[in-house]
Amino acid sequence: MKEIKDRILNDLNENIKKVANIQEFQVLKSKFLGKKGEISNLMKEISKIDKDKRKEFGAFVNSIKKEAEEILEEAFLNLKKKLKEEEEKKNWVDITLPGAKRRIGYEHILKQTIREIYDIFSSMGYKIVEGPEIETTWHNFDALNTPDWHPARDMQDTFYIKDNIILRTHTSPVQVRTMLNNEPPLAIISPGRVYRKDEPDATHSPAFNQVEGLYIDKNVTVGHLKATLERFLTMYFGGSRKVLLRPSYFPFVEPGYEVDVDCMFCGGKGCNVCKGTGWIEILGAGLVHPNVLKNVGYDPDEWQGFAFGTGVERIAMLKHGISDMREFYKNDMRFLGL
Numbered sequence: 334m335k336e337i338k339d340r341i342l343n344d345l346n347e348n349i350k351k352v353a354n355i356q357e358f359q360v361l362k363s364k365f366l367g368k369k370g371e372i373s374n375l376m377k378e379i380s381k382i383d384k385d386k387r388k389e390f391g392a393f394v395n396s397i398k399k400e401a402e403e404i405l406e407e408a409f410l411n412l413k414k415k416l417k418e419e420e421e422k423k424n425w426v427d428i429t430l431p432g433a434k435r436r437i438g439y440e441h442i443l444k445q446t447i448r449e450i451y452d453i454f455s456s457m458g459y460k461i462v463e464g465p466e467i468e469t470t471w472h473n474f475d476a477l478n479t480p481d482w483h484p485a486r487d488m489q490d491t492f493y494i495k496d497n498i499i500l501r502t503h504t505s506p507v508q509v510r511t512m513l514n515n516e517p518p519l520a521i522i523s524p525g526r527v528y529r530k531d532e533p534d535a536t537h538s539p540a541f542n543q544v545e546g547l548y549i550d551k552n553v554t555v556g557h558l559k560a561t562l563e564r565f566l567t568m569y570f571g572g573s574r575k576v577l578l579r580p581s582y583f584p585f586v587e588p589g590y591e592v593d594v595d596c597m598f599c600g601g602k603g604c605n606v607c608k609g610t611g612w613i614e615i616l617g618a619g620l621v622h623p624n625v626l627k628n629v630g631y632d633p634d635e636w637q638g639f640a641f642g643t644g645v646e647r648i649a650m651l652k653h654g655i656s657d658m659r660e661f662y663k664n665d666m667r668f669l670g671l
């Protein structure tokens with residue numbers, strides 16, 4: 334009888350070691366303890382046993398059953414513990430590791446440029462003002478000494494919303510609005526989007542940004558204009574910048590200038606950025622035309638002033654070495670540096 338018990342329990346002990354999961358455990362358990370399992374089958378043999386030995390046989394089979402149950406119960410607890418440990422190992426997270434880095438955006442180059450211009454002119458006492466992008470033709474042209482027969486109107490190829498209402502073609506109408514609403518003296522800069530019927534290419538966009546500057550005071554001369562622009566361009570591009578005023582024509586200034594800055598890439602010696610000239614065209618400027626002063630109710634014999642307007646994209650391209658203006662509007666993550 335002892336051999337039977339040893340065989341069954343050894344068999345159980347051998348097999349229990351191979352069990353890897355709960356399902357396999359259940360199969361093994363019913364193989365030994367189930368209704369048709371080995372121990373139940375052994376109990377059925379009782380009918381073949383002499384009557385007086387049956388009690389002893391029954392107790393013997395029950396002792397096997399009890400030991401098998403104990404072995405299985407212990408194995409079950411071990412199995413559960415093992416499975417839990419495996420699961421924990423699989424899902425282990427090192428909470429001391431630094432978190433995944435989020436990429437943080439930064440201010441768009443055009444906004445940065447406008448802010449830098451703000452800072453430079455604020456340091457010279459200029460106030461920042463804004464004007465509407467939808468403008469009357471009177472503010473955009475007529476008040477700026479550009480009546481409807483004037484050829485300079487055609488040069489700006491305007492987007493009309495309806496008669497006399499347009500998308501402004503430059504920030505210069507903010508000069509008019511500011512002077513109409515304020516008494517001189519004044520010093521303002523005004524950034525903003527402007528619109529022209531220009532084909533997009535590397536240096537043109539139909540919607541782009543300008544910054545306008547206006548200074549009105551007594552005894553203002555071209556010397557003040559030149560010194561102000563020299564200071565602005567030196568602070569913006571760095572180094573010590575020189576300014577060249579080339580006579581040019583804008584109906585709302587007299588005299589008018591195209592303003593060049595000495596090339597910051599070659600120091601004025603001549604390179605492919607400045608096309609060998611040593612100078613880069615950077616803005617339009619001049620002394621405010623007496624007709625404009627009259628149009629806003631200022632007495633030109635008492636007040637003078639200078640005005641200038643620059644393209645934000647163009648100066649940002651020069652500073653950051655960007656060769657195509659369209660990059661500013663594409664939202665390419667590589668360009669945005671994110």
Ligand code: FA5
Binds near residue numbers: 540542586643644
């Ligand atoms: C003007 O718009 C004048 N209002 C500037 C001015 C103000 C002169 C005050 C005198 C006194 P202009 O058309 O040259 O001028 O434009 C000024 C700047 O805008 C140019 O130097 C250029 O940098 C930029 N610009 C012009 N057209 C475009 C365009 N299609 N795309 C991007 N930038 C442009």
